[in-house]
Amino acid sequence: MYTSNLLPDAHQVAQAFSHAAATYDQAAGLQRIVADQLLAKSSQYHKGRVLDIGSGTGYASAQLAGSSLVDSVTGLDIAEGMLTYAKAKHSNPKLNWQLGDAQRLAEDCTDLAGRYDLVISSLAIQWCHDLSAVFSGVAHCLAESGVFYCATLGPNTLHQLKWAWAQADGYQHVNEFVPLEVLRSKLQSRFLEVEVVRENIDLKYTSVQQLTKDLKQLGASNHNRQAAKGLTGIGRVRKMVQAYETLRTEGGQLPVTYEVYYVKAKIKAKP
Numbered sequence: 001m002y003t004s005n006l007l008p009d010a011h012q013v014a015q016a017f018s019h020a021a022a023t024y025d026q027a028a029g030l031q032r033i034v035a036d037q038l039l040a041k042s043s044q045y046h047k048g049r050v051l052d053i054g055s056g057t058g059y060a061s062a063q064l065a066g067s068s069l070v071d072s073v074t075g076l077d078i079a080e081g082m083l084t085y086a087k088a089k090h091s092n093p094k095l096n097w098q099l100g101d102a103q104r105l106a107e108d109c110t111d112l113a114g115r116y117d118l119v120i121s122s123l124a125i126q127w128c129h130d131l132s133a134v135f136s137g138v139a140h141c142l143a144e145s146g147v148f149y150c151a152t153l154g155p156n157t158l159h160q161l162k163w164a165w166a167q168a169d170g171y172q173h174v175n176e177f178v179p180l181e182v183l184r185s186k187l188q189s190r191f192l193e194v195e196v197v198r199e200n201i202d203l204k205y206t207s208v209q210q211l212t213k214d215l216k217q218l219g220a221s222n223h224n225r226q227a228a229k230g231l232t233g234i235g236r237v238r239k240m241v242q243a244y245e246t247l248r249t250e251g252g253q254l255p256v257t258y259e260v261y262y263v264k265a266k267i268k269a270k271p
């Protein structure tokens with residue numbers, strides 16, 4: 001059974017992403033692919049007031065603000081470093097930035113209630129411990145006719161890296177993500193209409209070092225509470241790399257899979 005207490009602590013996530021802000025954009029290949037797909041899927045709803053949850057360096061927020069039918073975009077993030085970076089990078093006057101936790105929208109952001117025509121979130125909620133709180137908060141922020149679009153990761157993500165580590169030691173080195181049925185049931189308890197589309201995105205890397213460096217630069221290295229404490233021994237790293245090398249394809253590349261869920265949900269009609 002899936003247990004949410006394996007997921008990361010909000011302060012660790014905020015710290016890791018704040019530290020990663022300056023290097024994030026260079027390493028964000030997957031994040032760009034997913035954000036672009038999410039923006040394309042939601043394009044007919046790019047109007048009115050928009051809330052971008054886990055806005056990071058502001059990539060999607062800025063694109064949304066560039067749409068003529070959009071009046072304003074609030075980029076909300078738990079990492080102050082990300083917000084500072086986004087503010088400095090994007091100057092569209094339709095943009096505003098807010099520090100906040102996606103799991104506490106209803107409590108902390110009372111001024112957001114019922115305001116948004118579109119709530120969007122790309123690759124942020126997989127860091128949240130309490131998805132029910134996230135979805136309650138989103139429902140709280142949406143206008144009655146509003147729509148929620150989000151992209152998040154499934155458990156098949158980085159399965160090659162998980163497997164390679166399993167050959168080296170018994171610790172959990174890769175973040176654990178929510179299975180589809182758990183995600184769907186949490187969504188269905190808050191929203192009237194729920195659609196989830198699952199897609200595997202297969203990337204190629206030249207080395208394991210490049211993959212782990214990218215994960216670090218993205219602030220996406222392992223924060224699971226079952227992670228090995230302290231430094232990972234050099235021998236175990238070598239074993240993991242050797243195992244991963246056995247997956248190298250004939251074309252000379254290492255496969256890296258991300259399992260992405262694209263969600264569209266509409267708010268429950270108010271009684």
Ligand SMILES: C[S@@+](CC[C@H](N)C(=O)[O-])C[C@H]1O[C@@H](n2cnc3c(N)ncnc32)[C@H](O)[C@@H]1O
Pocket residue numbers: 010013014017018028031032035053054055056057058059060076077078079082100101102103121122123124125127128218
């Ligand atoms: C992988 S980045 C994605 C950023 C951006 N959406 C993009 O597509 O480039 C994840 C972002 O979610 C933010 N985040 C993680 N947990 C959060 C939470 N509980 N509340 C708000 N933001 C959160 C992180 O600080 C980070 O900026």
